[in-house]
Amino acid sequence: MKILICLSNVPDTTTKIKLVDNNKSFDKTGVQWIINPWDELALTRALELKDDPDAAVDKVTVITVGGKDAEPTIRKALAIGADDAIRVDAEPRDAFYIAAQIAEAVRKEMYDIIVCGIESSDYNGSTVGGMLAEILEIPSVSAVSAMNVRGSEISMNRDIDGGKENVTVPVPFVAIVQKGIAIEPRIASMRGIMTAKTKPLNVVPAVQEESRTEYAGFELPAPKAACKMISPDNVRELVDLLKNEAKVI
Amino acid sequence: MSVLVYTENWDGKFKKLSFELVSYAGKLAEMLGTTVTAVSIGSVDQAELQKLGNYGAQKILHVTGPNLDKLDNQVFSSMIVQAASKEDASVVLLSNNNSGKAIAPRISVKLNAGLVSAVIKLPVSLNPFTVVKKVFSGKAFTNVVIKTDTRVLTLSQNSFELIETGNKATIENFNPEIDTGLFKTSVKDVEKVTGKILLTDAEIVVSGGRGMKSPDNWGPIEELADILGAATACSRPVSDEGWRPHGEHTGQTGKIIAPDLYIACGISGAIQHLAGISSSKYIVAINTDKDAPIFEAADYGIVGDALKVLPELIEAVKEVKSS
Numbered sequence: 279m280k281i282l283i284c285l286s287n288v289p290d291t292t293t294k295i296k297l298v299d300n301n302k303s304f305d306k307t308g309v310q311w312i313i314n315p316w317d318e319l320a321l322t323r324a325l326e327l328k329d330d331p332d333a334a335v336d337k338v339t340v341i342t343v344g345g346k347d348a349e350p351t352i353r354k355a356l357a358i359g360a361d362d363a364i365r366v367d368a369e370p371r372d373a374f375y376i377a378a379q380i381a382e383a384v385r386k387e388m389y390d391i392i393v394c395g396i397e398s399s400d401y402n403g404s405t406v407g408g409m410l411a412e413i414l415e416i417p418s419v420s421a422v423s424a425m426n427v428r429g430s431e432i433s434m435n436r437d438i439d440g441g442k443e444n445v446t447v448p449v450p451f452v453a454i455v456q457k458g459i460a461i462e463p464r465i466a467s468m469r470g471i472m473t474a475k476t477k478p479l480n481v482v483p484a485v486q487e488e489s490r491t492e493y494a495g496f497e498l499p500a501p502k503a504a505c506k507m508i509s510p511d512n513v514r515e516l517v518d519l520l521k522n523e524a525k526v527i
Numbered sequence: 528m529s530v531l532v533y534t535e536n537w538d539g540k541f542k543k544l545s546f547e548l549v550s551y552a553g554k555l556a557e558m559l560g561t562t563v564t565a566v567s568i569g570s571v572d573q574a575e576l577q578k579l580g581n582y583g584a585q586k587i588l589h590v591t592g593p594n595l596d597k598l599d600n601q602v603f604s605s606m607i608v609q610a611a612s613k614e615d616a617s618v619v620l621l622s623n624n625n626s627g628k629a630i631a632p633r634i635s636v637k638l639n640a641g642l643v644s645a646v647i648k649l650p651v652s653l654n655p656f657t658v659v660k661k662v663f664s665g666k667a668f669t670n671v672v673i674k675t676d677t678r679v680l681t682l683s684q685n686s687f688e689l690i691e692t693g694n695k696a697t698i699e700n701f702n703p704e705i706d707t708g709l710f711k712t713s714v715k716d717v718e719k720v721t722g723k724i725l726l727t728d729a730e731i732v733v734s735g736g737r738g739m740k741s742p743d744n745w746g747p748i749e750e751l752a753d754i755l756g757a758a759t760a761c762s763r764p765v766s767d768e769g770w771r772p773h774g775e776h777t778g779q780t781g782k783i784i785a786p787d788l789y790i791a792c793g794i795s796g797a798i799q800h801l802a803g804i805s806s807s808k809y810i811v812a813i814n815t816d817k818d819a820p821i822f823e824a825a826d827y828g829i830v831g832d833a834l835k836v837l838p839e840l841i842e843a844v845k846e847v848k849s850s
Contacts, residue, residue, distance in 0.1 A: 289663070291664070291779055291798070291799055291802070292798050292799075293663075294666075295663050295666045295667045297667070304663075304667070315779070315780045316780065319780075372641075373632070373642065374635070374636070374641070374642070377632075377636075396628070399663070399664055399779060400662065400663060401662050401669075402644075402645060402660070402661065402662055402663075402664060403644055404623075404628045404632075404644050404645070405628075405631070405632040405635075405642055405644055406632070407632070408600070408628070408629060408630070408631070408632025408633050408636075409632040409633070409635065409636050409642075411600070411632075411633065412604070412632065412633040412636035412637060413636055417599075417600065417601060417711040417712060418600045418601075418629065418633070419600070419629075419712065420600065420625065420626075420628055420629035421625045421628070421629065423773070433715065436625075437625055437774075438598070438625055438626070439535075439537065439542075439624055439625055439626070439725060439727065439728070440537060440719060440720055440725055441717060441718050441719035441720050442717070442718045443597070443714045443716065443717050443718075444714070444715045444716035444717075444718075445712050445713065445714050445715065446712075446713050446715060447711050447712050447713070448711060451711075454628075454629070457773055457776065457780050457781055458773050461767065461773075462767075488674075489674070490635075490639075490640070490641030490642070490673065490674055490675050491641045491642070491643060491671050491672065491673050491674065492671070492672045492674060493669050493670070493671055493672075494657060494669075494670040494671065494672045495669065495670050496662070496667045496668065496669045497667065497668045497669070497670075498666075498667055498668075499665070499666075499667070499668065499805075502823070502824065502826075503826070505812070505822045505823070505825045505826060505827065505828040506826065506827050506828070507822075507827075507828050507829070507830065508827060508828065508829050509829075510829050510830065510831030510832075510835070510836055513829070513836060513839040513840050513843050514843045514846075516811065516827055516829060516840065516843070517840070517843040517844055517846075517847050518847070519827055520788065520809070520811070520827070521847055524788070524808075524809045524826070524827075526730075526731065526787045526788040526808065526809050527731070527755060527788065527844065527847070527848075
């Protein structure tokens with residue numbers, strides 16, 4: 279069984295967003311880049327499955343669409359434990375463009391399970407995984423919070439509004455995963471960091487594809503008015519404000 | 528031309544989010560000079576379907592058949608695409624909830640349409656077609672231009688007001704062609720949460736953080752939620768410690784919510800937590816540390832121990848509710 283993890287290279291989640299270039303772009307200076315948090319959990323679960331002999335996972339590959347500047351993030355995934363990596367050499371333009379690039383790589387080498395995080399913490403799209411599955415014409419299961427593999431038997435929990443369902447689909451498929459798939463992301467060991475340097479990182483050229491959407495500019499939220507402080511001895515005042523001023527209770 | 532909206536039902540009933548979608552579709556259709564067709568999959572009675580008319584649908588395509596009570600992403604997206612072709616839809620609209628996120632990307636690929644997810648308001652321009660969404664987990668907004676003639680949008684929950692039109696819709700049975708080989712998702716087991724208000728649907732949310740000190744102290748949070756008709760939530764450390772289930776974790780990697788009122792008890796307000804709640808219309812913070820970042824995000828604040836403040840708050844809410 280082979281697992282492919284799709285990685286997005288995103289600014290650290292604590293990054294303060296500063297706009298530049300007439301609000302057309304955000305300031306990337308000093309930004310720490312990380313593996314998208316959900317992709318990191320996906321990778322963690324794939325490696326846990328690889329450690330489990332009953333799961334019979336032979337190989338965990340990671341793929342990202344990005345320039346050379348994305349390589350530290352890919353190396354980090356290799357250090358955490360992925361066996362090899364693919365970098366599609368292109369600037370990611372939009373979700374469809376990214377999905378089309380990954381689909382092309384998958385057509386060259388089919389994987390049994392392709393895993394995407396449920397969204398990326400930068401553009402919050404939640405769309406690459408579903409698009410990839412549709413381009414490849416294979417099933418997809420979304421909002422997956424648990425995955426168990428016993429040879430060819432793969433069972434997953436997915437969230438539905440108001441509960442959970444335990445589902446199975448035949449391989450190959452795309453799993454779009456969220457928190458719960460793993461709890462704490464696995465971190466790289468010293469040995470992992472050393473061996474990551476020698477693991478294969480295949481750089482492949484992008485295929486010709488048009489993007490369908492375009493970011494036309496950014497805006498920061500208006501600053502919030504100062505918080506109205508209420509004395510802990512006068513909790514009733516808070517309730518009156520919620521009822522009469524905010525009108526929410 | 529039309530605006531096609533996918534309205535999900537839960538055991539034959541629609542929820543507020545379905546009506547939000549149809550309300551949005553109605554306003555969008557007005558801007559585009561066209562009409563709204565809603566597509567509903569699975570068995571729903573006529574009176575329930577007609578509610579979609581009241582929120583602005585002119586026409587309803589009702590799909591019934593075997594095996595449609597559980598979501599299969601390929602099957603559902605194929606049916607909605609067939610409805611879109613039949614109705615010559617220029618926009619296909621879904622909710623940005625679990626099923627919307629699951630099928631909208633597939634629909635966009637089939638229709639060669641650009642997709643923007645988690646849209647928060649009506650388009651700011653029709654030419655080029657430009658919509659607004661949040662990025663960087665709420666730290667910024669962006670305008671996104673869709674370059675294709677057909678567009679797929681998913682709408683953020685609780686971001687659009689309900690609009691009752693008093694319309695009556697025509698209801699049509701619709702039988703899309705479905706290759707039975709397409710049904711690949713088999714559901715082995717279902718675990719339903721009953722009697723509780725869903726976090727993503729809730730208009731009021733009461734949430735606890737590490738300042739609650741122990742999982743045994745959650746009684747007042749649940750009681751307050753109960754009398755307010757609210758859902759309960761928690762911060763990441765609380766769910767990581769196993770004090771509360773992961774499904775309650777609100778924040779960047781947990782649930783992103785937009786209730787009318789969010790009451791944060793003993794939550795300091797790490798940037799990742801704020802990312803999950805910053806779309807709330809009003810935020811109340813109760814925390815012992817007056818310098819905690821939660822007070823920068825809050826509208827109303829009490830510097831104090833949540834364990835002491837909560838019982839008084841419960842009494843005060845009861846008084847106001849009964850008066």
